[in-house]
Amino acid sequence: MELQIKERNGFNYVDEGTGEVLLLLHGLFGALSNWEDVVREFSTDHRVIIPLLPIYEMPLSKAGVPGLMSYVEDFLAAIHLTEPTTVLGNSLGGHVALVYTLRHPDRVRRLVLTGSSGLFEDSMGGSFPKRGNYAFVQERVAYTFYDPQVATKELVDEVFNVTNSNAKCLRIISIARSAQRHNLGKDLTRIKVPTLLVWGLNDTITPPPVAHEFHRLISSSELRFLDHCGHAPMMERPQEFNAYLRQFLRRTAGHPVAVGA
Template sequence: MDLLIKERNGFEYVDEGTGDVLLLLHGLFGALSNWQDVVEEFQNDYRVIIPLLPIYDMPLTKAGVPGLVNFVEDFLAELGLTEPATVLGNSLGGHVALVYTLRNPGRVARLVLTGSSGLFEDSMGGSFPKRGNYAYVQEKVAYTFYDPAVATKELVDEVFNVTNSNAKCLRIIAIARSAQRHNLSKELGKIKAPTLLVWGLNDTITPPLVAHEFHRLIPHSELRFLDHCCHAPMMERPKEFNGLLRQFLQQPTEQAISR
C-alpha cells in the first residue's frame, strides 16, 4: 500500500484507522515510509499517526531535540489529540519520544523504542555524509542495515539528495549534535509508562549495550532482541517487530508495569 499523506496547517502526516492512537516517530534520515509495515499491520485495530518531522526545514535556531518535541506537541494540539497514546520512536524519533514522555507523562500510555538515541549513538557510522559522493552515501546508508540490500537505490537517492543541500546538512548536523548533547541517563528513571525496547542484535549505531542500559534505567521496561537485524527493526524484520508490538499492546497496563 502507498501511504496517504495528509496536510493540515503546515503539518504533513499519515493518519490511518480508528481506535487507540499509535504515534510513530521516524529518525534523522527517516521518512514516513519507514513505518509502512506497522501501518499495514495495525490500521485495522488502531489509529496510526505519523507526523513528518521537519528535520530538513525547521528554523536553524530550533534545530534540535527540544525543537522537535515542541513540533510534536504542536502537531498533536492541531489534531486535538489529548488522550494517552502509545508512542513509538526509531533512532532520533526514539529520543524525541523519550523527551515527549518526560514532558507529558499523562499523555503516554505506553512507550516503544527501537534503536533509540538518548544515551549513545554512532551517527552514520561515525561521520556525516560527504557532499557529492554517491558511493560514500551508499556505503553509509547500507551501514544502517544488517542486509545491505535493504538500502535500496530509492533510499540511497533520497539521502544523497538531502546531503547535497547545504541548508539541510546544517540542520542535520545541528540536530545530531543536539541529540549527542542531550543525554537522558539521569532522567529515564522518571518514566512510568510501560516500555518495550526492540533492538537489532547487530545494531552498529546504537549497539546492544545501549539497549541493556535503557532497560536498566527505565523502570517498567522489557527488552527484546532481533537477530540478523541492525538499526531499523520495523523495516528489516517487520513480521517479528509487529509480533512483539502486538503482544506488548495486548498486555493489560498493570501487567506490563509489573514486568
C-alpha cells in the same frame, strides 16, 4: 501500501485507521515509509498517526531535540489529539519520544523504542555525509542495516539528495549534535509507563549495550532482541517487530495512565 499524506495547519502527516492511537516518530534520515509495515498491520484496529518531522526545513535556531519535541506538541494540538497515546520512536524519533514522555507522562499510555538515541549513538558510522559522494552515502546507508540489500537505490537516492543541500546538511549536523548533547541517562529513571525496547542484535549505531542500559534505567521496560537485524527493526524484520508490538499492546491494555506531570 502507499501512505496517504494529509495536511492540516501546515502539518503533514499520515492518519490511518480507527481505535486506540499509535503515534510513530521517524529518525534523522527516516521517512514516513519507514513505518509502512507497522501501518499495514495495526491500522486495522488502531488509529496510526505519523507526523512528518521538519528535520530539513525547521529554523536552524530550533534544529534540535527540544525543537522537534515542541513540534510534536504543536502537531498534536493542531489535530486536537488530547487522549493518552502509545508513542513509538526509531533512532532520533525515540529520543524525541523520550523527551515527550518525560515532559508529559499523563499523555503517554505506553512507550516503544527501537534503535533509540538518548544515551549513545554512532550516527552515519561516526562521519557526517560527504556531499557529492554517492558511494560514500551508499555505504553509510547500508551501515544502518544488517542486510545491505535493505538499503535500496530509492533510499540511497533520497539520502544522497538530502546531503547535497547545504541548508539541509546544516540542520542534520545541528540536530545530530543536539542529540549527542541531550543525554538522558540521569532522567530515564523517572519514566514509569510500560516500555517496550526492540533492538537489532547487529545494530552498529546504537549497539546492544545501549539497549541494555535503557532496560536498566527504565524500570517498567522489557527488552527484545532480533538477530540478523540492524538499526531499524521495523523495516528489516517487520513481522517479528510487529509480533512483539502486538503482544506488548495486549499485555499492557489495562495499565493505568499516569496523572499529572
